[in-house]
Amino acid sequence: MRIALLGGTGDIGRGLALRWGRDANHDLLVGSRDPEKAREQAESYEATLEDRGASADIDGFENAMAADRADVVVLAVPAYHLVDTVEAVADRLDSETVLVTPAVGMKRDEDGFHYNRPGAGSVAALAAEAKPDDVPLVGAFHNLPAGGLADLDEEFDWDTLVFGDDPDAKATVSDLAAEIEGLRPLDAGGLGNAAEIESVTPLLINVASENKGLHDLGVKFW
Amino acid sequence: MRIALLGGTGDIGRGLALRWGRDANHDLLVGSRDPEKAREQAESYEATLEDRGASADIDGFENAMAADRADVVVLAVPAYHLVDTVEAVADRLDSETVLVTPAVGMKRDEDGFHYNRPGAGSVAALAAEAKPDDVPLVGAFHNLPAGGLADLDEEFDWDTLVFGDDPDAKATVSDLAAEIEGLRPLDAGGLGNAAEIESVTPLLINVASENKGLHDLGVKFW
Numbered sequence: 045m046r047i048a049l050l051g052g053t054g055d056i057g058r059g060l061a062l063r064w065g066r067d068a069n070h071d072l073l074v075g076s077r078d079p080e081k082a083r084e085q086a087e088s089y090e091a092t093l094e095d096r097g098a099s100a101d102i103d104g105f106e107n108a109m110a111a112d113r114a115d116v117v118v119l120a121v122p123a124y125h126l127v128d129t130v131e132a133v134a135d136r137l138d139s140e141t142v143l144v145t146p147a148v149g150m151k152r153d154e155d156g157f158h159y160n161r162p163g164a165g166s167v168a169a170l171a172a173e174a175k176p177d178d179v180p181l182v183g184a185f186h187n188l189p190a191g192g193l194a195d196l197d198e199e200f201d202w203d204t205l206v207f208g209d210d211p212d213a214k215a216t217v218s219d220l221a222a223e224i225e226g227l228r229p230l231d232a233g234g235l236g237n238a239a240e241i242e243s244v245t246p247l248l249i250n251v252a253s254e255n256k257g258l259h260d261l262g263v264k265f266w
Numbered sequence: 267m268r269i270a271l272l273g274g275t276g277d278i279g280r281g282l283a284l285r286w287g288r289d290a291n292h293d294l295l296v297g298s299r300d301p302e303k304a305r306e307q308a309e310s311y312e313a314t315l316e317d318r319g320a321s322a323d324i325d326g327f328e329n330a331m332a333a334d335r336a337d338v339v340v341l342a343v344p345a346y347h348l349v350d351t352v353e354a355v356a357d358r359l360d361s362e363t364v365l366v367t368p369a370v371g372m373k374r375d376e377d378g379f380h381y382n383r384p385g386a387g388s389v390a391a392l393a394a395e396a397k398p399d400d401v402p403l404v405g406a407f408h409n410l411p412a413g414g415l416a417d418l419d420e421e422f423d424w425d426t427l428v429f430g431d432d433p434d435a436k437a438t439v440s441d442l443a444a445e446i447e448g449l450r451p452l453d454a455g456g457l458g459n460a461a462e463i464e465s466v467t468p469l470l471i472n473v474a475s476e477n478k479g480l481h482d483l484g485v486k487f488w
Contacts, residue, residue: 155458159465201488205473231476232469236377240469243381247454247462251427251487254453264486265473266423 045220048114050075050107050129051121053085056146056185059193060118060224061086065093065100066196068223072102075110077132082106096196111136116144116216118185123149123160123167130174139178142213145171146185148245156250159243166238168207180213181235182206184221187244189252192260199225202262205232205241230265267442270336272297272329272351273343275307278368278407281415282340282446283308287315287322288418290445294324297332299354304328318418333358338366338438340407345371345382345389352396361400364435367393368407370467378472381465388460390429402435403457404428406443409466411474414482421447424484427454427463452487 047064049057052074061072074089076082082104089102104110111117111133121129126147137143147167149160164170168183175181184206192198204221206229208214214231221229232241248261269286271279274296283294296311298304304326311324326332333339333355343351348369359365369389371382386392390405397403406428414420426443428451430436436453443451454463470483 153458155456158459159462205469230473230480233472233476234377236375237380237469237472240381240465240472243462243465244469247427247459247466248487250455250459250462251452254455258452258487261487264488265470265480265483266486 045116046071046073046114048073048075048110048117049120050110050117050133051119051125052076053081054120055190055194056188057120058089059188059190060120060185061089061102062092062194062196063224065089065102066096066098067225072100073110073114074102074104075107076104077107079104079106079109082110108133108136114141116142116220118144119147119171121147123147126167126171127174130171134176137176137179141179142216143171143175143179143181144217145181145183148186148242150246156253157246159246161239167242168235168238172235180208180210182208182213182217183235183238183241184217184229186241187248187263189248189260189262192262198260200262201226201264203228203230203264205230207232207234207237207241209234267338268293268295268336270295270297270332270339271342272332272339272355273341273347274298275303276342277412277416278410279342280311281410281412282342282407283311283324284314284416284418285446287311287324288318288320289447294322295332295336296324296326297329298326299329301326301328301331304332330355330358336363338364338442340366341369341393343369345369348389348393349396352393356398359398359401363401364438365393365397365401365403366439367403367405370408370464372468378475379468381468383461389464390457390460394457402430402432404430404435404439405457405460405463406439406451408463409470409485411470411482411484414484420482422484423448423486425450425452425486427452429454429456429459429463431456
């Protein structure tokens with residue numbers, strides 16, 4: 045499968061690239077607004093994997109080029125860049141492309157981090173408004189600590205909640221998530237459930253910062 | 267310790283009464299607006315525990331009587347009864363009483379359950395506004411499935427997030443939570459973090475309903 049990681053030079057993009065690079069067998073495309081930076085990061089991911097005896101095909105491109113002809117396009121960008129990133133690649137997407145949002149908007153006050161719920165209802169709803177109508181959107185990979193995901197020495201047993209209104213697209217993303225060792229995809233229903241899922245991310249950060257010995261927290265439901 | 271479970275005839279109150287009755291050694295007071303119902307439920311909890319070879323001292327009272335001279339008062343009532351319950355017992359509380367809210371407001375639409383965030387910012391903030399100023403308030407026991415908690419055959423390994431602005435009160439509630447077998451209290455910071463914690467409860471219900479084989483879900487952070 046051809047997977048584009050837009051904003052793939054950032055933390056969550058790095059983690060997904062390294063995990064899929066090690067645990068699965070896909071064409072991985074790192075996207076960035078700066079194609080030179082994308083190429084450099086792609087090479088660095090390949091080198092990190094080679095150091096561990098894994099080899100993966102990872103290339104770097106400007107975001108729209110990365111999204112072009114991809115089967116799955118992951119919007120691994122900060123929430124405040126989500127809409128312009130979707131708009132920048134919109135004409136490279138079609139009904140066969142699965143668009144994935146792991147983005148969460150947060151703000152911080154004296155108590156800690158908080159979910160910054162957009163007027164649209166959720167960050168996923170913002171992406172849904174910005175994307176072409178026929179492109180299916182799935183939410184996934186929200187509640188994973190970027191540092192732990194990107195550290196291949198870290199073994200984990202985490203859940204990721206997958207949600208969306210297109211069952212086939214959701215199944216595609218769940219299958220991709222399940223390929224990552226230690227990651228269990230769980231169905232969290234439709235796009236309307238996005239806010240509760242997105243708001244777990246600031247919670248994980250707060251719990252990690254308040255409890256000695258806990259860091260890089262993920263979550264498991266049972 | 268003298269623990270009053272207001273609304274203790276309901277699901278979460280039943281679970282806390284049975285777990286503390288079995289795993290700890292406290293004076294447990296079941297409160298209800300209907301004292302007769304409170305007495306009946308208290309007897310039924312004692313009988314359930316006796317059937318398992320555990321004995322506990324559980325009494326039933328009208329809410330204000332239950333709260334009177336209690337060290338810890340748990341508001342195990344639906345969110346829409348939280349404020350009137352606090353007001354009904356306010357003159358029985360003082361700076362030595364720890365008030366505990368496990369309450370979550372939810373609404374339902376076609377996608378599932380959703381967090382119904384009050385204008386005050388959280389259900390805990392509603393309780394904070396309604397209580398006497400000098401009474402410390404702690405949030406805890408939000409993300410526990412009431413059915414699993416009340417079923418003593420269920421063994422679990424769940425976390426409960428404890429939050430509040432009074433460190434001593436938070437420590438008291440964390441210690442009580444830790445007495446329940448299989449329950450780990452985690453510090454989730456101050457009252458300002460309440461919304462993210464309360465909103466995990468509808469998420470747990472949605473995930474349980476969307477995934478075969480999952481039911482009575484709790485959560486573990488790691």
